Amino acid sequence: MKISIITLHRVLNFGSVLQAYSTCTVLKRLGHEPEIINYMEHRYTTLGVIKDTFKNTICESSHSSNIKKAIKFILKTASYTIKRIKFNIFLARHIPMTAKRFTNFHDIKNSPPPADIYMTGSDQVWNSIYNGGIDRAHYLDFAPIGKPRIAYGASFGLDTLPQSEIQETRDLLIKYNAISLRESSGVQIIEKIGLSGAQQVLDPTLLLAKDEWKNEFKLYHSPLRKKYLLIYSIDPQSDELVYRIAKIIAKSRAIPIVRISQGAKLPTFKGCTQRSFMAVRNFLRYFYYADFVVASSFHGTAFSINFNKQFVTVSPSKYSSRTRSLLDLVDLSHRLIENRNNKIDQSLIDFDPVNRILEAERIKSINFLLKSTSAQYKTNSSPS
The missing domain is CATH 3.40.50.2000 (Glycogen Phosphorylase B;)
Known part of the structure; x- marks a missing residue:
């Protein structure tokens, strides 16, 4: 099956790109055709980063001279550019992505990539503080009606949700056919907002031994x-x-x-x-x-x-x-x-007992993927 995945693969962070790689690798082994949605919010684009860097540098202590601020801005921009090149090489070589790049939710909503299943991947995709609010793209609110929606190893990154976000989060997640989270606190959040059936799974990087x-x-x-x-x-x-x-x-x-x-x-x-x-x-x-x-x-x-x-x-x-x-x-x-x-x-x-725990958790996590991506499971109703 073609599985379209949205996750934080464009962050300049080793863990972020490697969890995306692991997710795709495991899904391929299960016989699927995974593809990462090339979602790159404006703040992650080169222009967005340069603007933020310039703003942050200018707003620094007035004790710094304009020359020092200019040098710092140039160094930060050069550092970002080198890092982006390194990570882009890895993404191009190892991670299947959509040819089209999306920079906001409405771009994806208006032209969602075709797929049999839509998946929210791992990392802090549901962290509203990190994402600057609830990002409906990471909640698959662009997926066509009738298409299965699942989450593998998603993370809120928080112990509790802000009260103001509970209803909207519930309205988005109730549309999912299957939900798994990376942390036990995430499972508790799902239960507290009135949904059931979520389970804890391993971070994708731990699925590969x-x-x-x-x-x-x-x-x-x-x-x-x-x-x-x-x-x-x-x-x-x-x-x-x-x-x-x-x-x-x-x-x-x-x-x-x-x-x-x-x-x-x-x-x-x-x-x-x-x-x-x-x-x-x-x-x-x-x-x-x-x-x-x-x-x-x-x-x-x-x-x-x-x-x-x-x-x-x-x-x-x-x-x-x-x-x-x-x-x-x-x-x-x-x-x-x-x-x-x-x-x-x-x-x-x-590490003997540690490895036994990891192996047991790998089996549970892969079984979640097997079940949630099966043709039979697609017809099941959303979590209640």
Whole structure:
């Protein structure tokens, strides 16, 4: 079946593009023809980013001279351009997308891509704070009447919905034939707004096991000739704590620190080698061969678990429920550090029970996809 998927594949974030890749890969294995709707809101376009960057730079402290602001604007714009090129190469090579690009809901509503099934993919597609309000495109409100609508691993990114959004969210989700969410908090939100039948599933990146990632992207050689501690943080407010923890662990293991940066905007801490403008494959390589990982990122945590890395996770300053939910699921909540007073757990993780949980959850998650995309299930009524 042709499955048209809307998700956050255009965000310049390794986890975002890799979850889109995983979703398509698994659906292909199930015999379907997946296609990502090339939905790129204006804020993600080059023009939109440049406008926002210019506005933010100009509005910075008046203590900065116009020359300094101009230099900062040029550097930020150049950084974005390089990152966009890197990610565009990955998307073009690995992810099937619609030829037409859509920049707003009405574009898709007026000309929805043809499909047998419409799917909301994973990541924070239903996070109204992140999306600047309820984005009806991510709720499949453009799908033709009578066409099945399903959600796989969708995320609100929040523990509760704002009261003002409950009715509209319910009106949109009641049209779905099947709903699954990435976090347990998401399932609770669905239940609280009066719908039933939603279930928790794995993030798409966890549907592919460690060896599958290795073979898919030929991760046969370490990027370094020595052991290293890897930092991956996408939360600037956690940077100081992440680095302090990394220094303690690296010193105890007598290994250097390497930090993945998605651009040139992050500061390089003393004694930390920074890797900027990395290709997606190299992101996977650095995770695959790390001796230890300190992460402040949901997908950084997910890949640490999936690749069986010794790790700790620093709770991000916002949208932290997704990380807690994953750690609770695999019984590794003790690896979460929420503030500087928490103990740093460096004990060796026994991944045998973790892998058994992951395998059982993979089976459940793939069974959801099998059932919800079957011809027989298409005729079922929406959740009540």
